Amino acid sequence: MEKSNVVLHVADVHKRFGGLHALADIDLQVEEGKTHAIIGPNGAGKSTLLNVIIGKLAPTSGQVVFDGTVLTGRKPYQINQLGIARVFQTPEIFADLSVLHNVMIPALAKRDGMFTLNMLRSLDSETGIRAEAEHMLEDVGMTNRREMLAGSLSRGDKRRMELAMCLIQHPRLLLLDEPTAGMSRHDTNTTIELLKKIKSRGMTKVIIEHDMHVVFSLADKISVLAQGRIIADGSPDEVRGNPKVQEAYLGGAH
Amino acid sequence: MTTFMSRNDLFLFLGFTIVVLAMPIWLAPFGAGYPDLLQRFMIFGIFAVGFNILFGLTGYLSFGHAAFFGVGSYAAVWSFKLLTLDAIPAMIFAVLISGLFALIIGFLCLRRSGIYFSILTLAFAQMSYNLAYSVLTPITNGETGLQLTLADPRVLDAAVGQTFVGQPVPTLLGQQLGGYAGFYFCAGFLILAFFIAQRIAGSPFGMMLKAIKSNQTRMQFTGFNTRPYALSAFVISGMYAGLAGALLAVTDPLAGAERMQWTASGEVVLMTILGGVGTLVGPVIGAWIIKYFENILSALNDNILARFWSFLPEGVADVVVKITSKFVGDGWHLTLGLAFVIVVIFLPGGIMEGVRRIAAAFRRSGSSSAKPSARTQPAE
Ligand SMILES: Nc1ncnc2c1ncn2[C@@H]1O[C@H](COP(=O)(O)OP(=O)(O)OP(=O)(O)O)[C@@H](O)[C@H]1O
Numbered sequence: 001m002e003k004s005n006v007v008l009h010v011a012d013v014h015k016r017f018g019g020l021h022a023l024a025d026i027d028l029q030v031e032e033g034k035t036h037a038i039i040g041p042n043g044a045g046k047s048t049l050l051n052v053i054i055g056k057l058a059p060t061s062g063q064v065v066f067d068g069t070v071l072t073g074r075k076p077y078q079i080n081q082l083g084i085a086r087v088f089q090t091p092e093i094f095a096d097l098s099v100l101h102n103v104m105i106p107a108l109a110k111r112d113g114m115f116t117l118n119m120l121r122s123l124d125s126e127t128g129i130r131a132e133a134e135h136m137l138e139d140v141g142m143t144n145r146r147e148m149l150a151g152s153l154s155r156g157d158k159r160r161m162e163l164a165m166c167l168i169q170h171p172r173l174l175l176l177d178e179p180t181a182g183m184s185r186h187d188t189n190t191t192i193e194l195l196k197k198i199k200s201r202g203m204t205k206v207i208i209e210h211d212m213h214v215v216f217s218l219a220d221k222i223s224v225l226a227q228g229r230i231i232a233d234g235s236p237d238e239v240r241g242n243p244k245v246q247e248a249y250l251g252g253a254h
Numbered sequence: 255m256t257t258f259m260s261r262n263d264l265f266l267f268l269g270f271t272i273v274v275l276a277m278p279i280w281l282a283p284f285g286a287g288y289p290d291l292l293q294r295f296m297i298f299g300i301f302a303v304g305f306n307i308l309f310g311l312t313g314y315l316s317f318g319h320a321a322f323f324g325v326g327s328y329a330a331v332w333s334f335k336l337l338t339l340d341a342i343p344a345m346i347f348a349v350l351i352s353g354l355f356a357l358i359i360g361f362l363c364l365r366r367s368g369i370y371f372s373i374l375t376l377a378f379a380q381m382s383y384n385l386a387y388s389v390l391t392p393i394t395n396g397e398t399g400l401q402l403t404l405a406d407p408r409v410l411d412a413a414v415g416q417t418f419v420g421q422p423v424p425t426l427l428g429q430q431l432g433g434y435a436g437f438y439f440c441a442g443f444l445i446l447a448f449f450i451a452q453r454i455a456g457s458p459f460g461m462m463l464k465a466i467k468s469n470q471t472r473m474q475f476t477g478f479n480t481r482p483y484a485l486s487a488f489v490i491s492g493m494y495a496g497l498a499g500a501l502l503a504v505t506d507p508l509a510g511a512e513r514m515q516w517t518a519s520g521e522v523v524l525m526t527i528l529g530g531v532g533t534l535v536g537p538v539i540g541a542w543i544i545k546y547f548e549n550i551l552s553a554l555n556d557n558i559l560a561r562f563w564s565f566l567p568e569g570v571a572d573v574v575v576k577i578t579s580k581f582v583g584d585g586w587h588l589t590l591g592l593a594f595v596i597v598v599i600f601l602p603g604g605i606m607e608g609v610r611r612i613a614a615a616f617r618r619s620g621s622s623s624a625k626p627s628a629r630t631q632p633a634e
């Protein structure tokens with residue numbers, strides 16, 4: 001394994017919730033431009049791991065390093081400004097705003113930074129940002145829904161929109177927490193195609209997924225998490241063949 | 255021009271301006287076309303428009319905005335006393351001081367959100383109110399209130415050799431600001447205040463405020479530091495309150511601490527909700543309606559009621575007068591409370607939601623075959 005192009009390094013991270021050891025001794029290295037899948041049964045600690053990476057939770061010990069910068073201790077907005085975006089397990093969107101505005105807001109964050117007092121400009125004059133957002137919505141196939149209130153979208157559409165909100169920032173690292181949950185087979189396939197397309201652009205991704213079809217069509221590398229520990233780690237074929245994984249997770253399902 | 259202001263915004267602004275400037279005419283049949291009341295319509299309209307920037311757009315419910323209103327009043331009166339009787343320096347001074355005050359209080363209160371934020375603002379406002387009556391009496395003149403006197407230094411006026419005979423009153427370029435002049439002075443500020451609020455709501459900054467109200471967590475994970483956004487909204491609304499307070503001091507140059515009391519803070523919350531939270535014109539309409547009915551109902555007394563109900567049989571009339579008298583005069587707040595409860599239960603979006611519903615009903619009955627409205631969602 002070459003160490004040179006590791007862009008995200010989760011180093012010896014522990015996270016305890018009272019007596020619960022949600023993450024134990026996690027050491028994870030994600031290589032630049034690769035898609036790294038994290039799989040594991042419910043309650044394994046997958047979402048908790050993402051929460052530690054993006055600064056929603058502070059680890060009990062250990063640290064996260066992104067491209068030479070220590071993320072641990074930084075605020076979520078600072079971590080985002082470094083180029084990390086996340087799709088949440090339950091959509092985090094601006095339910096009271098239109099789909100178009102939902103996608104324009106992250107584009108403005110990327111362009112203007114964490115705070116600008118731009119109240120003298122009119123939103124209508126932001127034609128560049130608007131065009132960018134419309135283009136992004138086209139990519140995720142939601143052009144016809146752009147004037148709708150985001151809160152009135154179906155679960156699958158909310159996810160797609162949230163994905164668009166992340167992609168428009170052209171993050172260096174994209175974290176996806178079950179991006180296809182709640183989607184129809186058709187939409188799942190569209191999303192896989194979209195994610196493959198981004199992969200060819202060189203974006204690094206960490207993806208949590210229960211759907212093995214999605215995992216095996218996207219992942220370059222898979223880590224298996226169970227009860228807060230990484231029990232296996234390797235290429236899709238290695239992981240598929242690993243008896244420990246079969247027993248702990250894939251077992252009956254596969 | 256198209257990027258400066260959209261067509262709809264321009265029409266709304268022009269319509270608003272016309273309605274405001276023509277108020278002395280169209281309010282006359284309602285018995286409300288006289289300057290004193292019209293001035294209050296303008297002043298509390300400004301207060302509500304500014305409050306809506308914080309509460310309506312950003313979603314932070316402050317229960318202490320009367321403090322900034324009061325600070326604006328005191329600052330304006332001090333400007334009249336120390337500098338000049340001209341109103342413009344007083345306005346500027348009041349807006350700056352209340353903005354500074356809002357910056358400090360906002361910085362402290364915005365460490366919390368939701369109900370804790372509301373309680374912090376309430377606590378700070380009550381503290382200011384109590385301080386105005388106690389420690390700060392050299393500045394506020396305590397219960398008597400801060401007044402203009404002939405002995406005031408007014409250094410700028412003195413420098414140009416201007417002297418007054420009789421009770422000093424605020425002026426604009428030498429013209430006294432009483433009556434309709436006072437109304438048009440306040441109206442100019444309301445129109446300006448409305449214009450700025452409209453620009454803010456339609457700017458990227460305004461969209462950020464709405465996004466904070468909608469989902470603050472998402473904002474943070476999208477790369478925004480939400481605190482300075484909320485603080486800016488807080489300071490802007492504090493400056494609006496200060497401007498309104500200063501205008502009240504222009505029309506009635508006596509500043510008292512009762513303007514800072516929690517009931518005054520609660521009143522602007524009611525105005526905003528009654529009119530329609532988050533809408534541009536709603537809060538202004540809410541302010542006008544509350545001030546209109548306050549004016550009518552608080553002036554009623556048992557004698558007037560007895561005459562009004564005199565067509566009823568004697569015994570019945572006495573009972574009815576007794577009951578209705580609880581809702582007028584000093585008891586008019588009871589009526590306000592009742593009206594508020596009814597609106598919140600049946601029209602949670604306030605009067606503006608009522609207007610929208612009626613407009614929608616008209617559109618439907620007017621053209622039942624027309625294509626459905628743009629908001630209609632495609633079936634899943
Ligand atoms: N903020 C928290 N406070 C306390 N316990 C928590 C918290 N967040 C997660 N947990 C617990 O940590 C464990 C791991 O949760 P996590 O959400 O990371 O699981 P997961 O692998 O994402 O599961 P799923 O597949 O169901 O999404 C669970 O037992 C959960 O109850």
Ligand SMILES: [Mg+2]
Pocket residue numbers: 046047048089177
């Ligand atoms: Mg999870």
